[in-house]
Amino acid sequence: MKNKDIDRIRSFNRFYTNHIGLINQYIYHSHYSLPEVRVLFELYHHKSLTAKEITELVSMDKGLLSRMLRTFEKRALIKRETSKEDARATNILLTPLGRREYEVLDKEANDQIDNILRSLSRKDRQKLIDSMNTIKKILSH
Amino acid sequence: MKNKDIDRIRSFNRFYTNHIGLINQYIYHSHYSLPEVRVLFELYHHKSLTAKEITELVSMDKGLLSRMLRTFEKRALIKRETSKEDARATNILLTPLGRREYEVLDKEANDQIDNILRSLSRKDRQKLIDSMNTIKKILSH
DNA sequence: AAAATTAGTTGACAAAGTCAACTAATTTAC
Protein backbone atom coordinates (compact mmCIF):
# COMPACT_ATOMS: atom_id res chain seq x y z
CA MET A 1 0.00 0.00 0.00
CA LYS A 2 1.62 3.18 -1.29
CA ASN A 3 -0.12 5.76 0.92
CA LYS A 4 0.80 3.93 4.04
CA ASP A 5 4.40 3.85 2.85
CA ILE A 6 4.35 7.61 2.34
CA ASP A 7 2.92 8.16 5.81
CA ARG A 8 5.58 5.94 7.36
CA ILE A 9 8.34 7.82 5.61
CA ARG A 10 6.97 11.20 6.61
CA SER A 11 6.60 9.96 10.13
CA PHE A 12 10.22 8.83 10.10
CA ASN A 13 11.29 12.20 8.71
CA ARG A 14 9.56 14.02 11.52
CA PHE A 15 10.99 11.64 14.05
CA TYR A 16 14.52 11.93 12.74
CA THR A 17 14.40 15.70 12.32
CA ASN A 18 13.53 15.84 15.96
CA HIS A 19 16.21 13.33 16.90
CA ILE A 20 18.95 15.25 15.10
CA GLY A 21 17.65 18.46 16.60
CA LEU A 22 18.22 17.05 20.07
CA ILE A 23 21.72 15.90 19.19
CA ASN A 24 22.61 19.25 17.68
CA GLN A 25 21.42 21.20 20.71
CA TYR A 26 24.44 19.89 22.51
CA ILE A 27 27.06 21.23 20.12
CA TYR A 28 24.91 24.27 19.64
CA HIS A 29 25.68 25.21 23.19
CA SER A 30 29.35 25.54 22.43
CA HIS A 31 30.18 29.03 21.23
CA TYR A 32 29.87 27.89 17.64
CA SER A 33 26.60 27.94 15.76
CA LEU A 34 25.52 25.00 13.65
CA PRO A 35 26.43 26.64 10.33
CA GLU A 36 29.82 27.53 11.79
CA VAL A 37 30.41 23.94 12.80
CA ARG A 38 29.52 22.77 9.32
CA VAL A 39 32.02 25.16 7.76
CA LEU A 40 34.72 24.10 10.21
CA PHE A 41 33.89 20.48 9.41
CA GLU A 42 34.43 21.02 5.70
CA LEU A 43 37.65 22.94 6.23
CA TYR A 44 38.91 20.24 8.58
CA HIS A 45 38.30 17.54 6.02
CA HIS A 46 39.72 19.33 3.02
CA LYS A 47 43.06 21.01 3.81
CA SER A 48 42.09 23.93 1.61
CA LEU A 49 38.91 25.27 0.08
CA THR A 50 37.83 28.44 -1.68
CA ALA A 51 34.83 30.37 -0.36
CA LYS A 52 32.96 29.33 -3.47
CA GLU A 53 33.56 25.66 -2.74
CA ILE A 54 32.37 26.08 0.83
CA THR A 55 29.14 27.76 -0.20
CA GLU A 56 28.48 24.80 -2.46
CA LEU A 57 29.35 22.18 0.15
CA VAL A 58 27.15 23.64 2.85
CA SER A 59 24.75 25.54 0.56
CA MET A 60 25.20 28.86 2.27
CA ASP A 61 24.89 32.40 0.97
CA LYS A 62 28.27 33.82 -0.02
CA GLY A 63 27.68 37.06 1.85
CA LEU A 64 26.89 35.19 5.00
CA LEU A 65 29.95 32.99 4.57
CA SER A 66 32.15 35.99 3.90
CA ARG A 67 31.25 37.47 7.27
CA MET A 68 31.62 34.16 9.03
CA LEU A 69 35.10 33.72 7.60
CA ARG A 70 36.02 37.21 8.73
CA THR A 71 35.17 36.34 12.32
CA PHE A 72 37.05 33.06 11.97
CA GLU A 73 40.02 35.04 10.77
CA LYS A 74 39.79 37.44 13.67
CA ARG A 75 39.78 34.48 16.03
CA ALA A 76 42.79 33.09 14.15
CA LEU A 77 40.97 29.89 13.22
CA ILE A 78 41.65 30.17 9.51
CA LYS A 79 44.38 31.41 7.22
CA ARG A 80 43.84 32.74 3.70
CA GLU A 81 46.18 32.46 0.76
CA THR A 82 45.43 34.07 -2.55
CA SER A 83 45.37 31.38 -5.20
CA LYS A 84 48.39 31.34 -7.52
CA GLU A 85 46.29 30.27 -10.48
CA ASP A 86 43.42 32.70 -10.03
CA ALA A 87 43.98 35.81 -7.98
CA ARG A 88 40.24 36.30 -7.48
CA ALA A 89 40.06 33.12 -5.45
CA THR A 90 41.40 32.59 -1.97
CA ASN A 91 42.45 29.27 -0.53
CA ILE A 92 41.17 28.98 2.99
CA LEU A 93 42.58 26.57 5.51
CA LEU A 94 42.37 25.95 9.21
CA THR A 95 45.23 27.10 11.39
CA PRO A 96 46.55 24.64 14.01
CA LEU A 97 44.33 26.47 16.49
CA GLY A 98 41.38 26.07 14.13
CA ARG A 99 42.08 22.35 13.90
CA ARG A 100 42.27 22.01 17.66
CA GLU A 101 39.01 23.90 18.05
CA TYR A 102 37.28 21.64 15.57
CA GLU A 103 38.63 18.58 17.30
CA VAL A 104 36.95 19.67 20.52
CA LEU A 105 33.63 19.95 18.72
CA ASP A 106 34.25 16.65 17.00
CA LYS A 107 34.92 14.98 20.33
CA GLU A 108 31.70 16.38 21.76
CA ALA A 109 29.75 15.11 18.79
CA ASN A 110 31.34 11.68 19.18
CA ASP A 111 30.53 11.56 22.87
CA GLN A 112 26.97 12.49 22.13
CA ILE A 113 26.56 9.55 19.75
CA ASP A 114 28.53 7.29 22.03
CA ASN A 115 26.07 7.97 24.83
CA ILE A 116 23.24 6.85 22.65
CA LEU A 117 25.07 3.70 21.51
CA ARG A 118 25.99 2.85 25.07
CA SER A 119 22.33 2.47 25.95
CA LEU A 120 21.80 -0.13 23.23
CA SER A 121 22.47 -3.84 23.12
CA ARG A 122 25.15 -4.98 20.69
CA LYS A 123 22.42 -6.46 18.54
CA ASP A 124 20.39 -3.28 18.36
CA ARG A 125 23.52 -1.30 17.65
CA GLN A 126 24.25 -3.50 14.68
CA LYS A 127 20.67 -3.31 13.46
CA LEU A 128 20.75 0.46 13.77
CA ILE A 129 23.87 0.83 11.70
CA ASP A 130 22.75 -1.68 9.11
CA SER A 131 19.48 0.18 8.72
CA MET A 132 21.25 3.49 8.32
CA ASN A 133 23.55 2.10 5.68
CA THR A 134 20.59 0.59 3.87
CA ILE A 135 18.72 3.88 3.82
CA LYS A 136 21.76 5.78 2.69
CA LYS A 137 22.43 3.36 -0.13
CA ILE A 138 18.84 3.31 -1.34
CA LEU A 139 18.37 7.07 -1.25
CA SER A 140 21.72 7.86 -2.83
CA HIS A 141 20.66 6.80 -6.32
CA MET B 1 34.39 -1.50 16.44
CA LYS B 2 32.80 1.37 18.31
CA ASN B 3 34.54 4.33 16.65
CA LYS B 4 33.61 3.15 13.23
CA ASP B 5 30.03 2.85 14.40
CA ILE B 6 30.08 6.42 15.60
CA ASP B 7 31.48 7.64 12.31
CA ARG B 8 28.84 5.75 10.38
CA ILE B 9 26.08 7.23 12.46
CA ARG B 10 27.41 10.74 12.11
CA SER B 11 27.77 10.22 8.42
CA PHE B 12 24.18 9.08 8.24
CA ASN B 13 23.07 12.10 10.25
CA ARG B 14 24.79 14.46 7.84
CA PHE B 15 23.35 12.58 4.92
CA TYR B 16 19.85 12.59 6.26
CA THR B 17 19.94 16.21 7.39
CA ASN B 18 20.79 17.06 3.84
CA HIS B 19 18.14 14.75 2.43
CA ILE B 20 15.39 16.25 4.58
CA GLY B 21 16.67 19.72 3.72
CA LEU B 22 16.10 19.00 0.04
CA ILE B 23 12.62 17.66 0.68
CA ASN B 24 11.69 20.66 2.80
CA GLN B 25 12.89 23.18 0.23
CA TYR B 26 9.89 22.25 -1.82
CA ILE B 27 7.24 23.03 0.76
CA TYR B 28 9.33 25.94 1.88
CA HIS B 29 8.56 27.60 -1.42
CA SER B 30 4.90 27.71 -0.59
CA HIS B 31 4.03 30.88 1.28
CA TYR B 32 4.35 29.05 4.57
CA SER B 33 7.60 28.74 6.47
CA LEU B 34 8.70 25.44 7.93
CA PRO B 35 7.74 26.37 11.51
CA GLU B 36 4.36 27.51 10.23
CA VAL B 37 3.83 24.19 8.51
CA ARG B 38 4.72 22.36 11.69
CA VAL B 39 2.16 24.33 13.67
CA LEU B 40 -0.49 23.77 11.03
CA PHE B 41 0.38 20.07 11.10
CA GLU B 42 -0.21 19.84 14.82
CA LEU B 43 -3.44 21.78 14.65
CA TYR B 44 -4.66 19.62 11.79
CA HIS B 45 -4.03 16.46 13.74
CA HIS B 46 -5.52 17.57 17.04
CA LYS B 47 -8.87 19.35 16.55
CA SER B 48 -7.95 21.75 19.32
CA LEU B 49 -4.79 22.79 21.14
CA THR B 50 -3.78 25.54 23.52
CA ALA B 51 -0.80 27.73 22.65
CA LYS B 52 1.04 26.09 25.50
CA GLU B 53 0.52 22.65 24.03
CA ILE B 54 1.72 23.80 20.63
CA THR B 55 4.93 25.28 22.03
CA GLU B 56 5.61 21.91 23.63
CA LEU B 57 4.81 19.89 20.54
CA VAL B 58 7.01 21.90 18.21
CA SER B 59 9.37 23.31 20.87
CA MET B 60 8.88 26.90 19.88
CA ASP B 61 9.12 30.11 21.90
CA LYS B 62 5.71 31.24 23.12
CA GLY B 63 6.29 34.81 21.95
CA LEU B 64 7.13 33.63 18.48
CA LEU B 65 4.11 31.36 18.42
CA SER B 66 1.83 34.13 19.67
CA ARG B 67 2.76 36.29 16.70
CA MET B 68 2.45 33.41 14.28
CA LEU B 69 -1.03 32.64 15.55
CA ARG B 70 -1.99 36.28 15.14
CA THR B 71 -1.12 36.17 11.45
CA PHE B 72 -2.96 32.85 11.11
CA GLU B 73 -5.99 34.50 12.67
CA LYS B 74 -5.77 37.47 10.30
CA ARG B 75 -5.69 35.06 7.37
CA ALA B 76 -8.69 33.27 8.92
CA LEU B 77 -6.81 29.97 9.19
CA ILE B 78 -7.54 29.48 12.86
CA LYS B 79 -10.31 30.18 15.32
CA ARG B 80 -9.82 30.77 19.05
CA GLU B 81 -12.18 29.86 21.84
CA THR B 82 -11.49 30.78 25.43
CA SER B 83 -11.43 27.59 27.45
CA LYS B 84 -14.46 27.01 29.65
CA GLU B 85 -12.38 25.37 32.36
CA ASP B 86 -9.56 27.90 32.45
CA ALA B 87 -10.14 31.36 31.08
CA ARG B 88 -6.41 31.98 30.77
CA ALA B 89 -6.15 29.31 28.13
CA THR B 90 -7.45 29.48 24.59
CA ASN B 91 -8.41 26.52 22.49
CA ILE B 92 -7.09 26.99 19.01
CA LEU B 93 -8.44 25.12 16.03
CA LEU B 94 -8.19 25.29 12.28
CA THR B 95 -11.05 26.81 10.35
CA PRO B 96 -12.33 24.94 7.30
CA LEU B 97 -10.11 27.25 5.26
CA GLY B 98 -7.17 26.40 7.50
CA ARG B 99 -7.81 22.71 6.98
CA ARG B 100 -7.99 23.14 3.23
CA GLU B 101 -4.75 25.13 3.27
CA TYR B 102 -3.00 22.43 5.26
CA GLU B 103 -4.31 19.76 2.93
CA VAL B 104 -2.62 21.49 0.01
CA LEU B 105 0.70 21.43 1.87
CA ASP B 106 0.10 17.86 2.89
CA LYS B 107 -0.56 16.87 -0.69
CA GLU B 108 2.66 18.56 -1.81
CA ALA B 109 4.62 16.74 0.87
CA ASN B 110 3.06 13.44 -0.18
CA ASP B 111 3.87 14.05 -3.83
CA GLN B 112 7.41 14.84 -2.89
CA ILE B 113 7.83 11.50 -1.13
CA ASP B 114 5.88 9.71 -3.81
CA ASN B 115 8.35 10.93 -6.41
CA ILE B 116 11.18 9.43 -4.47
CA LEU B 117 9.36 6.13 -3.97
CA ARG B 118 8.45 5.95 -7.62
CA SER B 119 12.10 5.76 -8.55
CA LEU B 120 12.64 2.70 -6.36
CA SER B 121 11.96 -0.96 -6.96
CA ARG B 122 9.30 -2.55 -4.79
CA LYS B 123 12.02 -4.42 -2.97
CA ASP B 124 14.06 -1.30 -2.17
CA ARG B 125 10.92 0.48 -1.09
CA GLN B 126 10.19 -2.26 1.37
CA LYS B 127 13.77 -2.29 2.64
CA LEU B 128 13.69 1.47 3.04
CA ILE B 129 10.57 1.42 5.15
CA ASP B 130 11.70 -1.53 7.20
CA SER B 131 14.95 0.23 7.96
CA MET B 132 13.16 3.40 8.97
CA ASN B 133 10.86 1.51 11.29
CA THR B 134 13.83 -0.29 12.79
CA ILE B 135 15.69 2.95 13.49
CA LYS B 136 12.63 4.57 14.93
CA LYS B 137 11.99 1.67 17.24
CA ILE B 138 15.58 1.40 18.43
CA LEU B 139 16.02 5.11 19.05
CA SER B 140 12.67 5.58 20.75
CA HIS B 141 13.71 3.89 23.98
C1' DA C 1 41.21 45.39 -26.04
C1' DA C 2 36.22 45.67 -24.85
C1' DA C 3 32.54 42.95 -22.92
C1' DA C 4 31.09 39.42 -20.08
C1' DT C 5 31.88 36.43 -16.25
C1' DT C 6 33.52 35.13 -11.70
C1' DA C 7 35.21 35.36 -6.53
C1' DG C 8 34.51 37.66 -2.76
C1' DT C 9 32.97 41.93 0.08
C1' DT C 10 29.71 45.10 1.72
C1' DG C 11 25.28 47.36 2.89
C1' DA C 12 20.49 47.35 3.46
C1' DC C 13 17.00 44.61 4.75
C1' DA C 14 13.77 40.66 6.17
C1' DA C 15 12.87 36.64 8.78
C1' DA C 16 13.45 33.86 12.77
C1' DG C 17 14.35 33.31 17.40
C1' DT C 18 15.39 34.85 22.33
C1' DC C 19 14.36 37.09 26.53
C1' DA C 20 12.12 39.57 29.93
C1' DA C 21 8.35 42.47 31.42
C1' DC C 22 3.60 42.65 31.57
C1' DT C 23 -1.78 41.51 32.00
C1' DA C 24 -5.30 38.64 33.30
C1' DA C 25 -6.87 34.39 35.23
C1' DT C 26 -6.30 30.80 38.44
C1' DT C 27 -4.15 28.03 42.20
C1' DT C 28 -1.97 27.51 46.69
C1' DA C 29 -1.34 28.25 51.18
C1' DC C 30 -2.19 30.44 55.20
Place this chain on the structure above:
DNA sequence: GTAAATTAGTTGACTTTGTCAACTAATTTT
Protein backbone atom coordinates in the same frame (compact mmCIF):
# COMPACT_ATOMS: atom_id res chain seq x y z
C1' DG D 1 -11.56 33.77 52.06
C1' DT D 2 -7.90 36.47 50.72
C1' DA D 3 -2.91 37.45 49.79
C1' DA D 4 0.93 35.36 47.36
C1' DA D 5 2.51 32.55 43.87
C1' DT D 6 1.82 30.44 39.48
C1' DT D 7 0.28 30.06 34.74
C1' DA D 8 -1.33 31.35 29.71
C1' DG D 9 -0.62 34.34 26.53
C1' DT D 10 0.90 39.12 24.65
C1' DT D 11 4.10 42.59 23.71
C1' DG D 12 8.52 45.14 23.08
C1' DA D 13 13.38 45.27 22.59
C1' DC D 14 16.96 42.89 20.87
C1' DT D 15 20.20 39.29 18.51
C1' DT D 16 21.08 36.06 15.12
C1' DT D 17 20.53 34.20 10.75
C1' DG D 18 19.66 34.56 6.14
C1' DT D 19 18.58 37.06 1.58
C1' DC D 20 19.50 40.13 -2.08
C1' DA D 21 21.69 43.26 -4.90
C1' DA D 22 25.37 46.46 -5.80
C1' DC D 23 30.11 46.77 -5.97
C1' DT D 24 35.46 45.81 -6.70
C1' DA D 25 39.01 43.33 -8.58
C1' DA D 26 40.62 39.61 -11.36
C1' DT D 27 39.98 36.76 -15.27
C1' DT D 28 37.84 34.81 -19.51
C1' DT D 29 35.58 35.25 -23.84
C1' DT D 30 34.97 37.19 -28.21
